[in-house]
Amino acid sequence: MSTSNTRRVNCLIGNVEEEPTEFSVAVTACDIRLRGCVLRIPWEVSVLTLFDGSGCSRRDFLKVSTAALGGAVWPWSGFPPLQAADAVSLATGRSVVFLFLQGGPSQIETFDPKMTAPGGICSVNGEIGTRLPGVTFGSTMTRLASLADRFSIVRSFQTGDGNHDIKPIVGKATGGANLGAHYARVVGQNRAATGMPTNVLLYPQAAVPESGPAITSFGDLQSSGSLGGGYAPFTPSSQGAMQENLQLRMPLDRLDDRRSLLAGLDQTRRQNDQTESLDALRRQAFDTLLGGVSEAFDWRKEDPRTIQRYDTAPLVRPDQISRKWNNYNHYVDNSRSLGKLLLLARRLCERGCGFVTVTTSFVWDMHSDVNNAGVEEGMRYMGHPLDHAVSAFLEDVRDCGLSDKILLVVTGEMGRTPRINQNGGRDHWGNLTPLLLSGGGFPMGQVIGQSDRQAAEPQTSPIRIPNLVSTIMHTLVDVPQMRLKPGLPREVMSAAADAPRIEEI
Numbered sequence: 001m002s003t004s005n006t007r008r009v010n011c012l013i014g015n016v017e018e019e020p021t022e023f024s025v026a027v028t029a030c031d032i033r034l035r036g037c038v039l040r041i042p043w044e045v046s047v048l049t050l051f052d053g054s055g056c057s058r059r060d061f062l063k064v065s066t067a068a069l070g071g072a073v074w075p076w077s078g079f080p081p082l083q084a085a086d087a088v089s090l091a092t093g094r095s096v097v098f099l100f101l102q103g104g105p106s107q108i109e110t111f112d113p114k115m116t117a118p119g120g121i122c123s124v125n126g127e128i129g130t131r132l133p134g135v136t137f138g139s140t141m142t143r144l145a146s147l148a149d150r151f152s153i154v155r156s157f158q159t160g161d162g163n164h165d166i167k168p169i170v171g172k173a174t175g176g177a178n179l180g181a182h183y184a185r186v187v188g189q190n191r192a193a194t195g196m197p198t199n200v201l202l203y204p205q206a207a208v209p210e211s212g213p214a215i216t217s218f219g220d221l222q223s224s225g226s227l228g229g230g231y232a233p234f235t236p237s238s239q240g241a242m243q244e245n246l247q248l249r250m251p252l253d254r255l256d257d258r259r260s261l262l263a264g265l266d267q268t269r270r271q272n273d274q275t276e277s278l279d280a281l282r283r284q285a286f287d288t289l290l291g292g293v294s295e296a297f298d299w300r301k302e303d304p305r306t307i308q309r310y311d312t313a314p315l316v317r318p319d320q321i322s323r324k325w326n327n328y329n330h331y332v333d334n335s336r337s338l339g340k341l342l343l344l345a346r347r348l349c350e351r352g353c354g355f356v357t358v359t360t361s362f363v364w365d366m367h368s369d370v371n372n373a374g375v376e377e378g379m380r381y382m383g384h385p386l387d388h389a390v391s392a393f394l395e396d397v398r399d400c401g402l403s404d405k406i407l408l409v410v411t412g413e414m415g416r417t418p419r420i421n422q423n424g425g426r427d428h429w430g431n432l433t434p435l436l437l438s439g440g441g442f443p444m445g446q447v448i449g450q451s452d453r454q455a456a457e458p459q460t461s462p463i464r465i466p467n468l469v470s471t472i473m474h475t476l477v478d479v480p481q482m483r484l485k486p487g488l489p490r491e492v493m494s495a496a497a498d499a500p501r502i503e504e505i
Contacts, residue, residue: 090477090485091187094405094440095349097356098179098472099342099390100169101412102215103364103372104162106426107434107455108418109138109379110386111153114455120420121454124376125383135447140383143391149445150394151408151438152505156449156458159465162414162428164365166219168465169357173499175491177225179469180355182492183476184231186485187354195293196352201233204333204361207299207340209237211333215362218413227489233357236297296351299344310339310392312385321381326371330361331381337361339389346396349406354476364412368425375416375426386410394438407440407475409468418454431457435468440475442505449504466499474501 108114113123113136127136130148137145144151159167169179180199190197201221204211214221224232295301316335321328338360345356363382368374373381390410397403415433416426432451438444450459473479473496482488482496 090482091354092476092478094407094475095354095356096180096183096407096409096440096472096476097342097345097349097358097393098169099408099410100166100221100357100359101364101386101410102166102218102360102362103366103412104164104414104416104428105364105382105412105434106138106366106375106379106416107155107432107451108416108426109375109383110141110434111137111436112155112432112434112451112455113138114418114451114453117418117454121418124420124424125379132445132447138379138383140379141387143387147391147394150398150403151436151444152442152446152448154435154437154448154463154502155432155451156460157411157433157435157463157468158431158458159411159414159433161430163430164218164428165413166221167413168411168468170219170221170223170225171465173466173469174495175225175227176223177227177231177491178221178223178233178357179472179495180233180357181224181227181231182473182495183355185227185492186477186482186488189230191352194352196296196348197234197293198352198354199231199233200348200353200355201235201357201359202341202344203235203237203359204337204341205237206235206297207344208333208337211337212329212361214359218362221357221359226491233355292351296347296353297344299340299347302343302347306396307340307343309396310343310389312336312339312388315384315388316381322373322377325373327363327365327373330363331373333361334363334382335385338385339392342389342393343396346393346400346402346406350400350402366416366425367427368421368423372425374424375420376424378425390436397439403439404441405439407442407472408436408438409472410434410436411468418456429456435463437502437505446504448502463502464499467502469495470497470499471501471505 108121108123109125113127115122115127115136123138126139128139128142128145129136130145132148135148135153137148165171167173170176174182178199178201180201184199187198189199203214205214222232222235224230299307313336316331318332321331321335325331341358345358348356360382363378365372366375366378368377372378390408393408394403397406397408411433413433415429415431417429419426421427432455449461449463451457452459477496479496483493
């Protein structure tokens, strides 16, 4: 029996007379060999696949002795604990979808147009009135303007610097870990009843397989910092492997037969308490299959009318985007995938996932240089899909009765300069960043904070990243009870409690 830090799990249930079987569940990192049968656990896919590829029989499996199990490498080093009853009690029952607008969206062209400011500062695309008296948005936000009573806009949010990175999701306030990893560390990495991952990261490829590779040059959204790799977000792709690995390839009666077989190992197992983790993982594998995790990750299972409701692809066709920009492919990926990604996020939250990171392609860096379109053109490419996808999400979660159960957070790593540059773009700006919050049981239909006359600085008390992180953690977990839980890392407590929540919500 050997161990290794591979990222794929293959665990055998053999059979004397029948063909081998395969099924899956999220777990952690280790490689166990029993007479040629391999248990291998992936970090990046974090899916346990039970597969007999060696001809090892059920009888062979039953012959594994107490000594073989007892002498194994249990407990696995760094193995994250399975979800326990006390962990479940810390969860509030709410979920968070964090839509990360990578590249840095303009606060002016989105939700703070400043049309009374001089030319070169005010929104280049004009403004549109909203359902809130006296409140206007940038003119591409037409649908969101009509839904402004269903979310809150923060006009005093600042991320602190104009660097391309992946804050607020991964940064100083999160101890270098994806914010969802903190949540998973508190409540467990999977829902015990279904095997649903509690922390998921969706790149454009998760919805549209033709999308380009994930952009990681500015930071790793899969980072779990010092919390341990087992708490990193589950990161699916749409290229077939993930759904395929989560599907049951046998009749349910045969699966039940194998469940009975494994139960026959109870006496041997209980002779060594260290093997109980293996038993729990095996139960989790069955629960994952029967709980429909694979279906949750497939947005194509939705009603075609719902898919059409979310779909952003028709809004900006590839032939409508100028090919002179090096980011042309990212613009195309963003339009094709954004609506489907938010649909997938809703499906996951509906089925018990607690934290979903949705990241756009790197499209919001509107310098008007060789790589990026300027603000006026760029908002045609990015503003309309954002307006459509977020509006569809807000309407859908309301129709599903989930508005109070899901908090949607929309922001980027920074905002843009108040003054347009000579090429018609806006450059990096960390002193003011657009932020939209919707749902989660909070009061909606308000503007929180105010910016100065040029949308350059907060005019009221600034809201910063630690305030946002604390608000998210309080949405997800019972923080006062979490303080009483022994063994939680300092980084988790710090993320939840070091800064006050956003008071207005």
